[in-house]
Amino acid sequence: MPRDQNLRDYIPGGILSLTEPSIQRPSAQSIEDIIAAASAELESIQDLAALDQWRVLYLGRRGALTMVLRGLASIEVSERKAVGALANQAKTTLEDRLKERVRQVNEESLKISENRDRLDVTLPGRPALKGSLHPTTQIVREICDAFVAMGFGVVEGPEVEWDHYNFEMLNIPKGHPARDMWNTLWVDYDDPEKEKAMLLRTHTSPMQARVMESREPPIRVVVPGKCYRYEATDATHEWHFYQVEGLAVGEGITFADLKGTLYEFARRMFGEERKIRFRCDYFPFVEPGVDMSIDCFACQGDGDGCRICRDSGWIEIMGAGMIHPRVLEGVGYDVEKYTGFAFGMGPERIAMLKYGIDDIRHFYANDLRFLRQF
Amino acid sequence: MKISLSWLKQYVDVDLPVSELSHRLTMAGIEVGEVEIIGGWTEVFVGHVTDVRPHPNADRLRLCVVNTGNEEMEVVCGAPNVAPDQNICLAKVGAKVYNTHTERYEILGPAKIRGVESQGMICSAVELGLGAENDGIIVLPDDAPVGASLDDYLGDVVLDLELTPNRLDCLSVLGVAYEVAAITGKEVVEPEASYHESGVPISEQVKISVADPDLCPRYTASLLQGVTIGPSPQWLQDLLIKGGLRPINNVVDVTNFVMLEYNQPLHSFDYDRIKDATVIVRRARLGEKLTTLDDIERTLCTDNLVIADANDAIGLGGVIGGANSEINENTINVLLESATFNGANNRETAQAMELRTEATLRFEKGLRAELAPIALRRATALIQEVAGGTIAPGIVDIVSEEGAEPAVVTLTSGKIRRMLGMDVGLKQTQETLTSLGFTWEVEGDAALKVTVPYWRNDVNIEEDLVEEVVRTIGYESVPTTMLSSPIPFQHPVPVMNLRDKVKDLLTSAGIQEVINYPLVTLQQLEQVRQLDTEALPIRVANPMSSDREYLRTTLRASILGTLAANQSHSIGPFRLFEAGRVFTPREDDLPDEKETVTGLLAGLRHEPSWLEDETHMDFYDAKGIVELVFERLSVNVTYQPAEDPTFYPGRCAVIETSDSVVGMVGEVHPVVMERLGLDSPQVAIFELYLEPILAALPESQRNFEALPRYPSATRDLALVMPADVSAGLVTRVITGHRGVHHAELFDIYVGENISEGSKSLAFHVYFQARDRTLTNEEVNKSLDGLLRTLDRELNVTLRV
Numbered sequence A: 001m002p003r004d005q006n007l008r009d010y011i012p013g014g015i016l017s018l019t020e021p022s023i024q025r026p027s028a029q030s031i032e033d034i035i036a037a038a039s040a041e042l043e044s045i046q047d048l049a050a051l052d053q054w055r056v057l058y059l060g061r062r063g064a065l066t067m068v069l070r071g072l073a074s075i076e077v078s079e080r081k082a083v084g085a086l087a088n089q090a091k092t093t094l095e096d097r098l099k100e101r102v103r104q105v106n107e108e109s110l111k112i113s114e115n116r117d118r119l120d121v122t123l124p125g126r127p128a129l130k131g132s133l134h135p136t137t138q139i140v141r142e143i144c145d146a147f148v149a150m151g152f153g154v155v156e157g158p159e160v161e162w163d164h165y166n167f168e169m170l171n172i173p174k175g176h177p178a179r180d181m182w183n184t185l186w187v188d189y190d191d192p193e194k195e196k197a198m199l200l201r202t203h204t205s206p207m208q209a210r211v212m213e214s215r216e217p218p219i220r221v222v223v224p225g226k227c228y229r230y231e232a233t234d235a236t237h238e239w240h241f242y243q244v245e246g247l248a249v250g251e252g253i254t255f256a257d258l259k260g261t262l263y264e265f266a267r268r269m270f271g272e273e274r275k276i277r278f279r280c281d282y283f284p285f286v287e288p289g290v291d292m293s294i295d296c297f298a299c300q301g302d303g304d305g306c307r308i309c310r311d312s313g314w315i316e317i318m319g320a321g322m323i324h325p326r327v328l329e330g331v332g333y334d335v336e337k338y339t340g341f342a343f344g345m346g347p348e349r350i351a352m353l354k355y356g357i358d359d360i361r362h363f364y365a366n367d368l369r370f371l372r373q374f
Numbered sequence B: 001m002k003i004s005l006s007w008l009k010q011y012v013d014v015d016l017p018v019s020e021l022s023h024r025l026t027m028a029g030i031e032v033g034e035v036e037i038i039g040g041w042t043e044v045f046v047g048h049v050t051d052v053r054p055h056p057n058a059d060r061l062r063l064c065v066v067n068t069g070n071e072e073m074e075v076v077c078g079a080p081n082v083a084p085d086q087n088i089c090l091a092k093v094g095a096k097v098y099n100t101h102t103e104r105y106e107i108l109g110p111a112k113i114r115g116v117e118s119q120g121m122i123c124s125a126v127e128l129g130l131g132a133e134n135d136g137i138i139v140l141p142d143d144a145p146v147g148a149s150l151d152d153y154l155g156d157v158v159l160d161l162e163l164t165p166n167r168l169d170c171l172s173v174l175g176v177a178y179e180v181a182a183i184t185g186k187e188v189v190e191p192e193a194s195y196h197e198s199g200v201p202i203s204e205q206v207k208i209s210v211a212d213p214d215l216c217p218r219y220t221a222s223l224l225q226g227v228t229i230g231p232s233p234q235w236l237q238d239l240l241i242k243g244g245l246r247p248i249n250n251v252v253d254v255t256n257f258v259m260l261e262y263n264q265p266l267h268s269f270d271y272d273r274i275k276d277a278t279v280i281v282r283r284a285r286l287g288e289k290l291t292t293l294d295d296i297e298r299t300l301c302t303d304n305l306v307i308a309d310a311n312d313a314i315g316l317g318g319v320i321g322g323a324n325s326e327i328n329e330n331t332i333n334v335l336l337e338s339a340t341f342n343g344a345n346n347r348e349t350a351q352a353m354e355l356r357t358e359a360t361l362r363f364e365k366g367l368r369a370e371l372a373p374i375a376l377r378r379a380t381a382l383i384q385e386v387a388g389g390t391i392a393p394g395i396v397d398i399v400s401e402e403g404a405e406p407a408v409v410t411l412t413s414g415k416i417r418r419m420l421g422m423d424v425g426l427k428q429t430q431e432t433l434t435s436l437g438f439t440w441e442v443e444g445d446a447a448l449k450v451t452v453p454y455w456r457n458d459v460n461i462e463e464d465l466v467e468e469v470v471r472t473i474g475y476e477s478v479p480t481t482m483l484s485s486p487i488p489f490q491h492p493v494p495v496m497n498l499r500d501k502v503k504d505l506l507t508s509a510g511i512q513e514v515i516n517y518p519l520v521t522l523q524q525l526e527q528v529r530q531l532d533t534e535a536l537p538i539r540v541a542n543p544m545s546s547d548r549e550y551l552r553t554t555l556r557a558s559i560l561g562t563l564a565a566n567q568s569h570s571i572g573p574f575r576l577f578e579a580g581r582v583f584t585p586r587e588d589d590l591p592d593e594k595e596t597v598t599g600l601l602a603g604l605r606h607e608p609s610w611l612e613d614e615t616h617m618d619f620y621d622a623k624g625i626v627e628l629v630f631e632r633l634s635v636n637v638t639y640q641p642a643e644d645p646t647f648y649p650g651r652c653a654v655i656e657t658s659d660s661v662v663g664m665v666g667e668v669h670p671v672v673m674e675r676l677g678l679d680s681p682q683v684a685i686f687e688l689y690l691e692p693i694l695a696a697l698p699e700s701q702r703n704f705e706a707l708p709r710y711p712s713a714t715r716d717l718a719l720v721m722p723a724d725v726s727a728g729l730v731t732r733v734i735t736g737h738r739g740v741h742h743a744e745l746f747d748i749y750v751g752e753n754i755s756e757g758s759k760s761l762a763f764h765v766y767f768q769a770r771d772r773t774l775t776n777e778e779v780n781k782s783l784d785g786l787l788r789t790l791d792r793e794l795n796v797t798l799r800v
């Protein structure tokens, strides 16, 4: 019986005596012997495979108890009933003990594997690949999203522009002293007529004229994009930077609407409690022209000793104003019918304020140690 | 523009603290930058020297008796210019003065100098922080109030105004005074300008004509005779210095003073050096020469306006005077000019000559012509006051039609409501305008006919007046409302949406966005072998520096530069991309700005870690990214071997849709790597061209494909083929075969058991039908067909 040979490996000693139970005449004593032997062995078994072997040995089709039941026919009829009941009871007993032992073995083996599988959870994880949008992109999106929520669309325009759109259509004719406000990088362009000048746009404002030329009011758009100036760089100036321009034109648009729109923007960008303030400023393409400040979110407008607002309690964040009638006339709009407002801001400045960046030159130096912080 | 508060106070009462004044000016659009405090002295007084005696123990020192009003004290002084009967600045013990030896401010203590007790110090300019002068003591004017605190007498506050180009008026002290008056509700007192005339009328002594009134709408002049040229009185010099100008002589100083006071630039000619006493205001003759006050001989053209005598130009109108008519110490008779010049022409001339003078700064912005005679009379009176002489009766005043009309603008309350979204009462409007110096007449019941004062050149239309009103009453009084007009339909901008989507895909694939300058050098383009010397990129005409001269035609140079810069402090992995525009010139038009995304992968495949291997990224990492992008965009593309000078031959593919090139992917050529000093085994680059991708986007982004309802059957095929048959081609044939759903390439093998010049590719091939479970026979039949096709078309056979 090769099967019994295998069993020797698992159940040491004393089993073979039970392997031919059918030869015996079953008795109450023999059943108790089986229970005693089986229980003793059961306690010493440590793994599930051996438990299964044990089950076969005692409870299986050719197991000890089965043999007892099969041997019932060979005993007195008077004893048969009692011994049969004992045998069945013994079967239930052994099955219960097996179940309990299986539970115990499972529990012990789980404990062992828990110990074996323990990790040093303080070791760093397997690095995932990291990538983020440039902080300017993030802020530009945030700004645009704030206006999109107020019904504005987002459009873009060319970075290389005609003088016509960058200046003339914006009420800054040739020779106008206000041109000094924008130190311009001119493009080397050989115009056969010698009339057109090409440049790197100094602001996103040329899109005001382009958008208005291309459609009728009502208009609500924001225009993000790169701008260029002939300017030395320092901690607060870059020759290459972004702007977000905004424009709303329609019937009955007033300075009060400008205030409301920009107030809503300020709250979305800088928090619900923000206050806004306007002061008079000059841009040739708006009249009246203003500069908008928010109360400082770092010191809550307190000002004293604040590095962000330099003690003032206020932070200038954008220029704005009612679109100059000459700009509206220039694109062929009826100035008696339509009014509008425009605004423009520097996303780098806003990012610097929000994130506490002290030098604008970080933005386009592309040091990954900077970029990865955002 | 620097404005001295003490000067300002000569015209308007200022009782606000400086910080409040600065704030309110700033809010009204006159931004106050730096505020400079002059003085701030304690224990320094105006003293009077009553006696000067030699020092008993030192030749170079003297003992001065100084009266400070109620006491006399003895002070040791080493200055060579100290003399009896002078008013001086006396620092008493306890004063803080600058010590030129220690180069620090120090508190003055009692001192014995060469054995004599000194009870104070007579100060030089440098000791009081009033300038660099240290050769002698400051001698105060005779009318200085002896005994007064010097801070009360000389102390001042100078406001540095950061003016916007429209507010020309605030380049003058009076202009600022009117602004302050409007803010504070005070009145401005303009200076006296009356004088006594005598002798022969000016009209008989000089002949003036304006030949080109378009460039000179108004020309006024006066004549002073018998003046004495010399230094200006101290008060005049002090104010000029505070205004940022250098004193020269009394006549020139007055012209500069009146310019700072009224804004009107004036010019003084030596009358006796004007040939034939004739002045002609005309365009210059082509090639005409003029040596200007800065001793430069300039060659003029007909766009330049000159002031000329009978023969030659004697000044460049409104820009700079000529050396040939300059006031000097021998000048006796002065012809004083106060004129209005055409702003645009003045600016053009000044720019052409690279001469931005105080005069052009003002003329170019368009001074009002009414100002010319006002300033002329003020300056004439003042010159007589400081330089003596007599004034010839009358002035010359040549004014063209457009010259002298004051600007009149109508303002309606309807306009105010339409612009601001609120009503401003007529009375409040009137008061506001009056406070700013505007005059008005009521027109009907809701309009004002407003006359703009002579010092304001920036108010020309009704909207300008609305701004005057709102900036004065304050923007906080305007209500805050939301746009109530209908929301326009916003047409999507497909290329922006695509760019955003690609950016998001790339960052989520672990690639960092960078943004570079679009201006590059030719060398940078040459380094990545993208310079076409036949068609140079667009050039900036006035580059700031040679490294920012050309508009880039590729993003590769910039992003490789970013890699090189970051390799100095990191070993990677470097996974970068930039989304930007490249510029190509177009005939008679703005350049084509092509939206491009260029990505770069270099260095370790994973962050250095205790877990990972140390392999480096290569071509296939880049291609994997590209595949991800096109998969997510639902654009079907193919990859074809390509040649591109930037890339290593044989490791470069062009990405194509059925009708256009939509990208490139490849490993950077070792030559390029070496030129840029790149320190990686290889650098892989991918490039996506957004416009053609846009054209290839499916109409609707995605169509749901039903999940398979029947199981697939798999067969593994090990195939042998000539080495030059591409995996892409074999894959395409397999997946295109009838019955095949898809295939996965899982092994590539070259070596033992494979003949020279061949390679083996192994695929899992999945067979599947939509409508039923394929039988074994069907799968085998399909497979047989596939093997026959592979053999026939590509010389691919089953490996045995």
Ligand SMILES: [Zn+2]
Pocket: A296, A297, A298, A299, A300, A301, A302, A303, A306, A307, A308, A309, A310, A311, A312, A313, A314
């Ligand atoms: Zn603050």
